[in-house]
Amino acid sequence: MFQSNMFESHHMFDMSLKNSESELGGTIRDDDNDYETKSGTEMDAPSCDDQDPSQRPKKKRYHRHTQHQIQEMENFFKECPHPDDKQRKELSRDLGLEPLQVKFWFQNKRTQMKAHHERTENAILKAENEKLRAENNRYKEALTNASCPNCGGPAALGEMSFDEQHLRIENARLREEVDRISTIAAKYVGISSFPHLSSHLRSRSLDVGAGNFGAGMVGEMNMYGAGELLRSVSGSVEAEKPMIVELAVAAMEELVKMAHDGEPLWVPGENSTEILNENEYFRTFPRGIGPKPLGLKSEASRETTIVIMNHTNLVEILMDVNQWSSVFCGIVSRAMTLEVLSTGVAGNYNGALQVMTAEFQVPSPLVPTRENYFVRYCKQHIDGIWAVVDVSLDNLRPSLIARNRRRPSGCLIQELQNGYSKVIWVEHVEVDDRAVHNIYRQVVNSGLAFGAKRWLATLERQCERLASSMAINIPAGDLYVITSPEGRKSMLKLAERMVTSFCTGVGASTAHAWTTLSATGSDDVRVMTRKSMDDPGRPPGIVLSAATSFWISVPPKRVFDFLRDENSRSEWDILSNTGVVQEMAHIANGRDPGNCVSLLRVNSANSNQSNMLILQESCTDSTGSYVIYAPVDIVAMNVVLSGGDPDYVALLPSGFAILPDGPGPSGGGIIDVGSGGSLLTVAFQILVDSVPTAKLSVGSVATVNSLIKCTVERIKAAVMCDNAKLKSLT
Known part of the structure; x- marks a missing residue:
């Protein structure tokens, strides 16, 4: 039907074109610059009635325009395709043509352009028609093989x-x-x-x-x-979009109910925690993403807090994969948006839908990472609350090996006054955690490792860090404080990159460009190597990363205070070489004095050795602490402190991750007071050869092993002695 109409239109167009040619008395040639019109002699010839019938009619003569005349009319046509009588007379006078010749030329030109456009449009329509026919044939062929859902036979x-x-x-x-x-x-x-x-x-x-x-x-x-x-x-995933949308909408409804409902869905647990009633959960959400697979264990937690950030910025952080992985770098070791199914409406993230993959970690090589393939959905509710939910896509059908999957998890964000927001976070996963090392099993089972409390504690600390970096009125009384806004911004940006680099190398993730040289056992050191070449943020050459984790019977806060204090650094830091460590500058990152970025100078005891600068960031919250540092070049740091670009400062970060060994017995959710010991991870990155193509020697691996083991022994001896002294005083 479509083709017949199209062919009819072709025929009608050809007929009209021929008629227009005969009416105009001109000839249209294929060459755009070759036009012929009736000459003045032919137009002045007598009519047929005035001619002698015995005389043979004269042959029509045509006048060929010069190249100059054609070019001038072409230029005029571009500006005015329909000239009036006055314009035609002026043009004919300038070109030495009759006004009627000019009129015929413009008529022929318009007809030619129309023919050209219609030929192009018809070619496009023909191609589209062929495409639709092929697609229609494909659908017909597929529908021929359709079967009845009831009997299994062919279906009409x-x-x-x-x-x-x-x-x-x-x-x-x-x-x-x-x-x-x-x-x-x-x-x-x-x-x-x-x-x-x-x-x-x-x-x-x-x-x-x-x-x-x-x-x-x-x-x-x-x-x-x-x-x-x-x-x-x-x-x-365009073909799967309807099913993904349906799953995301159902997950959003489940998240809202999980965030607001109390008993019997959530029942009180120890230490002011909440426990999900699984029987009630499956009664409340009978469909979901299916029953729990065999061999997987449920982990569910819910926490609420107030953070110093408005809801718009929070939503943007969660929906931007780069910001999300940066803010939660201690938890998210790798993340990527695979497909954006919807960007939202009305210029914001309301209705945004993204298919993502992410890998979650604990800062220790003794805890396997958890990788999920999921859809993230953002929605603004009527009461002004924003919600962001994740739900797994990779376990909607039986898997070869199901290690973990993410049931509806995410957060509700409610806007408060003065730029604050109330956040309710729900984490609900099913996981096979049998590969977790024994010393980390309790902290993983309690939810402190991957649960809602850790997500919210990290978010609260990062919001304070951002608020501190944006502060304008900095008191100048303290000589150590950097008051220049540009210098603060550059130094914080450099510290942020240092922390991210440390976190990517300390966990059990195998997704990064590291090659494992030794397996991790109960007391072994995991050593990895990578070649650094064209990265301005790292020194070129062969880099070794060594990490180990161990338990120590000292509360996490005491370990954290000992490691971040510059006065006790010489007790464990071999690189300081017993030199005096002095804080040159610092930036506060929140209410806790332990959250800060410092610039340390190591004054060497040996006069033949030059002094060294160390950039250090220490941060702590209720679920864990970090002390991360890296030697930096003095000239480069002067550029940073004056507001220069920190991206070209080479860093090889080392440091410590300190986690509680389990939930403390005290109330109020406080973990470090009255708890048992600490789970301490020590990690070093060392440049062993400045030539990236060099071969790694066995001696280099032995050296880094010795270095990290010596540091561990020094820390154990120092903090155990300090802890014994404190106990004797009490």
Whole structure:
């Protein structure tokens, strides 16, 4: 039908074109610059009635315009395609033509342009028509193989709704995708096939899982090292968008209810905590993302706090993957947005929908990371509360090995006065944590490692850090305080990069460019190496990273105060070489005096050695503490303190991560008072060779092993002695 109409329009256009040519008495040639019109002699010839019938009619003569005349009329046509009588007379006088010749030329030119445009449009319409025909044939072929959902036999098109037809087509396409990915996996990673997955998809008709294979296989394939390959194959989730949207909307409803409901969904636990009643949960949310798989353990927690940041900035941090991973760098070791299904409406994130992947960690090589493939959905509710929810996509169907999955988790943000916000955070995951080391098992089981309390404590501390960095009225009485806004901003930016670099190298993540040289045992040191070449933020060469974790029977606060104090640094820091350490400058990062960025000078006891500068950031909250430092160049730091760009300052951060060994028995959620001991992670990054192409020697590994073990022994001896003295005084 469409084609016949199109061909008819072609025919009608050709006829009109011929008629216009005969009416105008001119000829249109293919060459744009070759026009012929009737000459003045031919136009003045007598009519047929005045001619002698015996005389033979004279042959019509045509006048060919000069190149100059054509060019001038072309230029005029660009400005005015429809000149009036006055303009035609002026143009004819300037070009030495008759006004009627000019009129005919413009008529022919307009007709030619119209023909050209219509030929182009018809070519486009023809291509679109061919595309629609091919797509229609594909749908017809797919619908031919559709089966009845009740009997399994062939189904007539009239028996299925539009949505059912669409899902049947998608199932047919996805079955082919399963076979194709199985072939790729067999070729590159040595996996023979996934026949049970293919048969499972064929056995399912309209359930959600059958339409999400491309998303789910990401988590399943990562264990074989083919995660990135699969992501490149299944990068687009446009076909799965309706199911993802439905899942996200249901997850949002569940998050709001989980955040607001009390008993019997949440029941009181020890130390003012709340415990999720799983039986009540599955009664309240019977559908969700399915029952808990065998071998996985539930972890659920809920916390509420007030932070010094407005709701708009909080939402932006959560929806921007770079800001989110930077603010929560101690928890998020790696994150990436794979697909943006919706950017939101009305110029904000209301309705934003993103498919993401992230890896969550504890700052220790003894705790495996948790990787999730999920959708993140942001919504503004009627009462002015914003909500951001995550829910897993990779476990909507059975997996080869299900290590963990993320049930609806996220936060509700309510705007308060004076730039504050109330945040309710819910974390709900199912995980296989059997690989967690024994000394970390209690802190993981209590929720302090991955739970809502840690997320909110980190957020509260980072909001204070940001508020402090934006402070304008800095008292100048303290000589150590940096009062220049530019200098503060540059130094904080440099410290932020230092902390992020430390966190990416201290955990158990294998996603970064490190090569593990020794496995981690109960008392072993995990040593990794990487080559630094074209990164201005790191010195070029071969870098070794060594990390180890151990338990010490000293409260976390005492360990933290000991490690961050410059006066006790010589007791454990081998690099200071017994020199006197002096604080040259510092920036407060919140209400707790332990949250600050400092610039330390090590005055060497040996007059032959030059002094050294150390950049250090210490931070603490109710779930853990960090002391992170890096030697820095004196000239480079002078540039930073005067407001220069800190991105070109080379850093190799080392430091400590201090976690409580479990929830303390005291009330009010305070962990460090009256608790047991501390879980201390020590990590070093050392440049062993300034030539990136050099080979790593066995001696370098032995040296870094000795360095970290010597530091551990020094810390144990110093803090245990200090702790014994404090106990004797009390």
